Amino acid sequence: MIMEETIAIVACSSLRPTIESIDPTVKVEYIPHELHESPIDPGDENAALDQVQSAIDLLSKPHRPYIGLAYARSCSSLRKAVSRETPIVAWRAGDCVDALCDRPLGRFGEAKQPNTYYLTPGSIEAGIDPYKCYLAYRGETDQLVESQRAAGLAPTWHDANRLSSTAISAGRPGEDLLRSQFEVLVGGYTRVVLLDTGVVGDPHRAYAHQIGEFLGELGGRPLEVEVQEADLTSLEQLIGGVSLDDETLDIAQPGTPLGDIEPQSTRPHPSPVPSHD
Amino acid sequence: MTDTDDFLDQVDDPEERRGAVDHPILAELQQAIIDLDAELTESLTLEAIAEEISPLAILQDGLTAGVKVVGDQFGRGEVFLPQLAMAAECMKKGVQHVEPLLEELELDDDDTGGIVVIGTVDEDIHNIGKNIVITMLKANGFEVIDLGVDVDNERFIEAVREHNPDILGMSALMTMTMDHQAEVIELLEDEGLRDEVKVMVGGAPTSEEWRVEIGADAYGDNADVAVKRAKELLTDRQLA
Numbered sequence: 001m002i003m004e005e006t007i008a009i010v011a012c013s014s015l016r017p018t019i020e021s022i023d024p025t026v027k028v029e030y031i032p033h034e035l036h037e038s039p040i041d042p043g044d045e046n047a048a049l050d051q052v053q054s055a056i057d058l059l060s061k062p063h064r065p066y067i068g069l070a071y072a073r074s075c076s077s078l079r080k081a082v083s084r085e086t087p088i089v090a091w092r093a094g095d096c097v098d099a100l101c102d103r104p105l106g107r108f109g110e111a112k113q114p115n116t117y118y119l120t121p122g123s124i125e126a127g128i129d130p131y132k133c134y135l136a137y138r139g140e141t142d143q144l145v146e147s148q149r150a151a152g153l154a155p156t157w158h159d160a161n162r163l164s165s166t167a168i169s170a171g172r173p174g175e176d177l178l179r180s181q182f183e184v185l186v187g188g189y190t191r192v193v194l195l196d197t198g199v200v201g202d203p204h205r206a207y208a209h210q211i212g213e214f215l216g217e218l219g220g221r222p223l224e225v226e227v228q229e230a231d232l233t234s235l236e237q238l239i240g241g242v243s244l245d246d247e248t249l250d251i252a253q254p255g256t257p258l259g260d261i262e263p264q265s266t267r268p269h270p271s272p273v274p275s276h277d
Numbered sequence: 278m279t280d281t282d283d284f285l286d287q288v289d290d291p292e293e294r295r296g297a298v299d300h301p302i303l304a305e306l307q308q309a310i311i312d313l314d315a316e317l318t319e320s321l322t323l324e325a326i327a328e329e330i331s332p333l334a335i336l337q338d339g340l341t342a343g344v345k346v347v348g349d350q351f352g353r354g355e356v357f358l359p360q361l362a363m364a365a366e367c368m369k370k371g372v373q374h375v376e377p378l379l380e381e382l383e384l385d386d387d388d389t390g391g392i393v394v395i396g397t398v399d400e401d402i403h404n405i406g407k408n409i410v411i412t413m414l415k416a417n418g419f420e421v422i423d424l425g426v427d428v429d430n431e432r433f434i435e436a437v438r439e440h441n442p443d444i445l446g447m448s449a450l451m452t453m454t455m456d457h458q459a460e461v462i463e464l465l466e467d468e469g470l471r472d473e474v475k476v477m478v479g480g481a482p483t484s485e486e487w488r489v490e491i492g493a494d495a496y497g498d499n500a501d502v503a504v505k506r507a508k509e510l511l512t513d514r515q516l517a
Contacts, residue, residue, distance in 0.1 A: 041357045041358045042406075042409075042499075043354075046354070047354055076498075133357050136357075137313075137359070137360075162354065162355060165350075165356060166360060171311075171312030171313050171314060173313035173314070173363050174313075174315060174316065177313065177366055177367070180366065181362040181363045181366060184362065184408070185358065
């Protein structure tokens with residue numbers, strides 16, 4: 001008797017609350033948010049590929065319909081990801097925010113609006129952002145973790161390896177130096193958008209205002225903070241089941257690296273350079 | 278390239294790297310940058326100058342070596358981008374005192390890197406990627422003239438005329454702006470300047486194929502590669 005396997009997902013850790021709200025039973029391997037590009041850092045492409053590939057290897061089974069890949073396609077290293085026995089179905093969104101924006105994807109999977117800092121409930125709990133990074137240089141992450149826990153959130157972002165090594169290796173930069181460089185890097189935002197994936201609560205809204213205040217101080221102007229309904233269509237499809245001839249998705253058959261099935265282009269993939277957008 | 282640079286290139290361990298200088302002040306200077314202590318960096322630089330340590334040694338074995346350590350940590354994914362930016366800012370605090378002294382020296386070609394004029398193209402205000410590349414170029418001995426962001430095509434041409442750089446770098450972070458890289462290269466040709474300068478391109482939507490398509494000389498998809506390509510271009514120019 002052949003045991004039919006279920007769909008499995010490899011996803012960004014920032015999608016955990018949303019995925020669990022869509023289908024708490026789906027099998028998921030989560031990859032740390034900190035490994036892909038964000039507005040404060042280009043990420044670590046090699047580590048992202050290593051971890052995604054390990055997760056695919058773990059989930060690859062002969063009778064599994066497919067492995068859904070819900071990690072940042074802006075990681076060009078993922079073009080090398082390959083499955084031995086199971087098709088990989090990958091969304092085309094640049095990252096876990098682009099995938100949830102209710103806007104058409106651009107050529108490189110981008111859907112974010114310019115000058116807008118995006119949050120999701122999952123990124124607040126699992127992701128690294130400029131405010132958390134700033135607190136790390138001040139040695140003050142514990143206070144935020146405690147306040148998030150007290151508010152009923154389940155923060156895991158402070159477990160990020162680089163956050164620990166940052167705190168250890170950086171010493172304590174002066175406030176002027178710290179502020180000036182964060183202003184250069186992330187002082188250009190004019191708006192914060194919290195994407196409501198169906199699990200947004202008051203603590204998420206409060207954090208959106210907290211980071212909005214921080215970014216606004218850096219930029220010297222108050223920031224607009226708003227909640228927008230997220231578009232869960234692609235994530236729900238990936239979890240619920242898609243057709244393997246769906247032309248809106250990238251589908252790599254076993255043995256074929258993900259990059260090999262993308263349309264050929266003279267401008268084939270983004271590099272790990274962060275953008276303000 | 279100095280003996281110290283050779284050594285630094287072979288050693289991955291920051292502890293070993295910090296030991297790779299003769300004078301204790303230079304080791305402290307490196308450490309001040311690694312610790313992101315701007316004030317200490319400045320005071321140690323002044324102390325090193327007062328001790329009559331060579332300005333070139335202060336720059337290479339103290340200031341840039343410190344940034345290199347942080348740059349390597351960043352390259353290995355151990356620290357976040359702001360750390361590199363802050364280390365570069367610390368370096369500036371020292372460089373401002375060393376630069377005037379360097380200008381008084383008659384340096385051999387081997388003692389100095391090339392000159393790079395760099396900017397983000399017209400209609401594009403992104404600067405993070407460009408700034409990383411600038412930091413790494415400076416840490417590797419290049420003199421960098423940063424034109425900033427949203428640089429119109431003519432300004433690149435003017436800067437090539439004004440500074441006579443070895444390399445012109447153009448960053449573009451959006452698909453709708455990357456065509457300006459091609460336009461600037463065409464302008465260089467129209468103005469008879471194309472053979473005078475090597476052209477490097479980079480930025481999220483660009484690629485090696487794009488470089489070939491527009492006739493640039495080099496493409497780097499991250500700062501490490503950009504520095505390697507810049508060194509190769511410089512060697513090409515020196516051999517030509």
